Amino acid sequence: MSDMAGAEEAAADGSAARWGRRAWELLERVRARAPLVQCITNFVSMDLMANVLLAAGASPAMVHSLREIDDFTPRADSLCVNIGTLSDGWLPSMRAAAAAAARSSRPWILDPVAVSASEFRMEACLGLVALWPTVIRGNPSEIIALTSACRVHDSKGVDSFHESLDAVESAKSLAQRSGAIVAVSGATDFITDGQQVVAAQNGVAMMQKITATGCAVTALIAAFVAVEPSNPLEATSCALSIFGLAGELGMEMANGPASLRVHIIDTLHGLSEYTVASRVKISLVS
Ligand SMILES: Nc1ncnc2c1ncn2[C@@H]1O[C@H](COP(=O)(O)OP(=O)(O)O)[C@@H](O)[C@H]1O
Ligand SMILES: Cc1ncsc1CCOP(=O)(O)O
Numbered sequence: 605m606s607d608m609a610g611a612e613e614a615a616a617d618g619s620a621a622r623w624g625r626r627a628w629e630l631l632e633r634v635r636a637r638a639p640l641v642q643c644i645t646n647f648v649s650m651d652l653m654a655n656v657l658l659a660a661g662a663s664p665a666m667v668h669s670l671r672e673i674d675d676f677t678p679r680a681d682s683l684c685v686n687i688g689t690l691s692d693g694w695l696p697s698m699r700a701a702a703a704a705a706a707r708s709s710r711p712w713i714l715d716p717v718a719v720s721a722s723e724f725r726m727e728a729c730l731g732l733v734a735l736w737p738t739v740i741r742g743n744p745s746e747i748i749a750l751t752s753a754c755r756v757h758d759s760k761g762v763d764s765f766h767e768s769l770d771a772v773e774s775a776k777s778l779a780q781r782s783g784a785i786v787a788v789s790g791a792t793d794f795i796t797d798g799q800q801v802v803a804a805q806n807g808v809a810m811m812q813k814i815t816a817t818g819c820a821v822t823a824l825i826a827a828f829v830a831v832e833p834s835n836p837l838e839a840t841s842c843a844l845s846i847f848g849l850a851g852e853l854g855m856e857m858a859n860g861p862a863s864l865r866v867h868i869i870d871t872l873h874g875l876s877e878y879t880v881a882s883r884v885k886i887s888l889v890s
């Protein structure tokens with residue numbers, strides 16, 4: 605091996621080791637502090653989202669009545685807003701909670717589920733993006749559609765019909781315009797602040813066959829950002845990688861999507877320092 609190749613490998617190893625330690629540090633912080641994560645989310649995802657947050661050590665609360673926002677949102681450590689089953693009744697709560705979180709300097713995270721499915725969803729999301737989300741996490745089709753503010757008529761609803769790499773430029777542009785960290789999930793998750801791009805490469809394809817895994821990882825990001833609000837780029841990258849790692853290890857015991865769902869929750873609960881430090885795959889792309 606040449607000196608240069610050796611130095612590059614050492615640098616890559618050093619960076620991988622640093623991300624492994626960082627992911628463990630933030631998971632430990634979530635376990636120690638049990639951040640209260642307010643979730644205004646779709647009916648499909650409520651159970652998985654709450655269980656993923658609990659398994660990671662956070663404290664979920666599905667609180668969505670407009671009449672509770674002023675009392676509750678400023679006391680939560682972070683807020684997760686998910687438009688998966690959007691209705692006229694819930695949109696004012698989402699707006700009020702996002703504004704309350706921003707006012708009380710609490711991080712809040714947006715999941716623009718199926719944003720291109722209707723004019724109603726797109727307008728709602730654009731309005732929410734204007735309320736300064738800390739992070740926006742979507743699948744590639746959602747991030748591309750939201751960035752161009754366009755309705756894609758061959759949309760597949762909540763599932764993506766693009767690869768995550770296809771959405772990196774859109775993600776950068778959305779991050780620059782919104783001031784949010786933007787995360788695109790997929791075989792490789794890409795996370796950007798509009799300048800730097802980080803890749804998180806844990807996960808298994810079977811995770812796409814379980815409804816609400818995307819919603820659940822967005823809530824996990826909310827928990828990680830709650831304990832590391834000053835560096836949402838790193839917190840988001842670590843949350844995505846840890847969730848993917850739970851998927852990888854869970855898949856070793858699973859027979860299909862239903863048992864994988866259970867094993868993801870169990871694995872997340874039991875992750876050890878050694879496993880996280882040695883298996884997290886995060887790298888700076890640019
Ligand atoms: N092909 C894949 N290989 C590995 N992990 C994947 C793959 N597709 C999605 N994931 C993971 O599954 C989770 C949900 O992502 P995704 O399916 O893109 O979101 P959504 O459910 O919102 O469409 C993420 O943690 C992501 O990293
Ligand atoms: C099936 C479905 N329909 C409305 S919301 C929802 C869940 C979407 O979950 P995810 O975005 O994590 O796949």
Ligand SMILES: [Mg+2]
Pocket residue numbers: 717718742743762818819
């Ligand atoms: Mg989704």
